[in-house]
Amino acid sequence: MIEVTHLTKRFGPATAVRDLTFTVRPGRVTGFLGPNGAGKSTTLRMILGLNDPTAGTATVDGHTLRHRERGLRHVGALLDAHDVHGGRTAAAHLSALAVSNGIPRSRVAEVLAEVGLAAAGRRRIGGFSLGMKQRLGIAGALLGDPPVLVFDEPLNGLDPEGVRWVRGLFGRLAAEGRTVFVSSHQMSEVQHTADELVVIGRGELIAAESVAEFAARGGGRDGATVRTPAAAELAAVLTAAGGTVTTTAGALTVTGIGAARIGELALRHGVVLHELAPRARSLEEAFMELTADSVEYGTGERR
Structure with missing residues (x-):
């Protein structure tokens, strides 16, 4: 388990992380989201003992990692797939990690096979694609068979x-x-992969809850996809009722009104429906809305 308690990190006059508190529990995948400059990487580095906090604590299974021996047995991490010696082979790179962490060298071949790089173990890392480097970084994280795993943008470069x-x-x-x-910026993958979310902006906590709970935040934007031979008539009815209607490929995309209400309005006005499919609020929509005031570099557009 990862526990972050009142964590703060200042670099001179700038505060990268401010009084951050959250818990990442075992038995589930927790996504870590935030706009660029939100403090995600700084937070991860403090969890892993690579940066000291200005205040507060970040512990893994009740211990700080800064001075803990054989760290890969306790937590595996991928922070930067490029941060490897290009002149080494994949097997040599992992062997060095194994020796320094008291891990049997037999694990090298096991994790290379697990990440799909068994045939590339003797190749020099400098010739690897980004996707192969990501797989190698994941292999390094798995090397010590740790109970806690931390990944920063692990999907970059993968097909x-x-x-x-x-x-x-x-x-x-x-x-x-x-x-x-x-930690990832690929919202669709987080929505399909994660069970829980921790969302920060400008170094402060915005949410720590399930993916479904976060996506449902700021309600009123759920809607539906509708197909009807009376599209123009129904669009006028739904707009008058407070909905927003757009037409795409012969279908009406409605937001601001739920599917049940759309069905009731169609029945009341005698409009025949060929399709009425509820449209759930996406994680990306919720993220963009709830972090709009936390974006460091924006276009000036607010939704």
Whole structure:
């Protein structure tokens, strides 16, 4: 389990993280979201003992990691897939990690096979694609078979097959009772992968809750997709009732009115419906709305 309590980090006059408190529990995948400059990377580095906090604590299973020996046995992490020596082979890189953390070298071949790099173990890392480096970084995180795993943007550079593999891997690790904490800007993948979310903006906590609870925040924007031979008539009815209606590929996309209300209005006005499909609020929509005031560099547009 990861516990962050009143965590603060200042760099001179700038405060990167301010009084942050949240818990990442075992047995589930927790996504870590925030706009650029929100303080995600700084928070991860403090959790991993790479930066000292100005105030507060960040612990893994009740201990700070800064001076804990054989760290890879306690927590595995991928922070930067490029942060490897390009002249080493994949096997040599992992072997060095294994030796320094008291891990049997037999684990090197096991994790290379697990991430799909068994045939690339003797190749130099400098010739790897970004996707291969991401797989190697994940292998390094798994090397010590740790109970806690932290990943920063693990999907960058992966093809669709690789993304599907990572999604399955994270689910399996959580099902084994491990704590899995994943920072990512790819909202659709977080929505499909994570069970819980921690969302920050300008270094402060915005939300710590389930994906469904976060997506449902700021209600009133759920709607539906509607197909009807009387599209213009129904659009006028729904607009008058406070909905927002757009037409795409012959269908009406409605927001601001739920599917049940749309059905009631159609019946009342004698409009025949060929399709009425509820449209749930997406994680990206909720994220954009709830972090709008926390974006460091924006276009000036607010929704």
